[in-house]
C-alpha cells in the first residue's frame with residue numbers, strides 16, 4: 001500500500017470526536033507491498049485531562065473512536081482491515097494496530113459510514129422537534145453490539161429525570177473545583193487560532209439558546225434551562241433522545257471498545273442526518289456515575305451519556321495538522 005493511502009486513513013481518523021477536542025493520539029504508518037500495510041495508534045498522554053479524566057477513561061474512548069473512523073475509512077478504500085487492541089504489553093501507549101492484509105469490496109454500509117465521517121459533528125444547540133424513527137433507534141442499538149457494548153435509551157419519565165438531575169449535580173461538583181475550571185479553561189478557545197480545544201466563541205450562543213433540562217458542559221457559558229428576558233417568549237423546550245453507551249467491563253480494553261462503539265454509533269446516526277452531543281460530566285464524578293448506574297438498573301458500566309436528534313449544523317471544531325500527529329516510521333519498523 002502506498003503511504004498516501006495510509007495517510008488518507010489517518011486524515012479520517014483525526015476527524016473522530018475527542019473529549020474537549022484534545023485529540024490525544026499519534027499515528028505511525030507502515031506501507032507494505034500490494035494491499036498490505038499497517039497503522040499503529042498511540043495515546044498522547046500529554047493531552048490527558050488530569051483533573052476531569054485522571055484514569056484516562058475518556059482518553060481511551062476518544063482513541064477508540066479514532067480507531068473506528070480509521071477502520072471505516074480503510075473499508076471504503078476496499079481494504080481488508082484487522083484491528084488488534086492493546087497489541088503490546090511493553091508499551092502502554094500503543095493502543096491499537098490496524099493491519100491491512102488484502103482487498104475486500106466495501107459494503108453499502110461501509111460506504112455510507114465513510115461518507116458520514118466529514119459530516120459528523122457535536123451539536124450543542126437545540127434539536128428539531130421530529131423524533132428519531134424507531135427503526136433507526138433499533139439500528140443504533142444493534143450497531144454497537146459487535147463491540148461488546150450496549151446502547152440504552154433512557155425512558156422519558158424517571159430515567160431521563162434522574163440523568164438530568166445527576167448531570168446538574170456533577171456539573172456543580174466539577175465547576176466548584178478551581179482545578180477543574182482551570183483545566184476546562186485551558187481547552188476553551190475564545191477566538192480562532194489553536195487547532196484543538198472547544199471553540200466556545202462558536203458554541204456559546206447555540207448552547208444558551210437551548211431550553212432543556214439537560215445541562216451541557218459550559219465551556220465558560222451558563223447552559224441548561226435558558227432564562228429569556230421577561231418580555232420574550234421562552235424558547236420551545238427540546239425533546240432529544242437521551243441514551244447511554246455502556247460496556248460489560250471497565251478497563252483499558254473496554255474503554256477502547258466503548259470508543260469504537262461510539263464512533264460507529266455517531267457515524268450511523270450522522271449518515272441519517274442525526275447529530276449528537278455527549279454529556280459526560282455525570283460519568284467523570286465517581287459518585288454521580290454510581291448513582292446513574294443505580295437509577296438505570298444497569299448491568300454493566302456507563303461510558304458515554306448522549307443526547308441525539310435532528311439538526312442541520314456542520315463541523316466547526318478544528319483539528320491539528322497531520323505533521324503533529326504522525327510519528328516517524330519506516331516500512332516494517334515498529335515505531336514507538
Ligand SMILES: Cc1cc2nc3c(=O)[nH]c(=O)nc-3n(C[C@H](O)[C@H](O)[C@H](O)COP(=O)(O)O)c2cc1C
Nearest residue numbers: 017018019020021058121122217278279280281317
Ligand atoms: C469521551 C468524550 C466525552 C465528551 N464529553 C463531552 C461533554 O461532556 N460535553 C460536550 O459538550 N461535548 C463532549 N464531547 C464532545 C467533544 O467536545 C467533541 O467531540 C470535540 O470538541 C470535537 O468536536 P466535534 O465532535 O464537533 O468534532 C465529548 C467527546 C468524547 C469523545
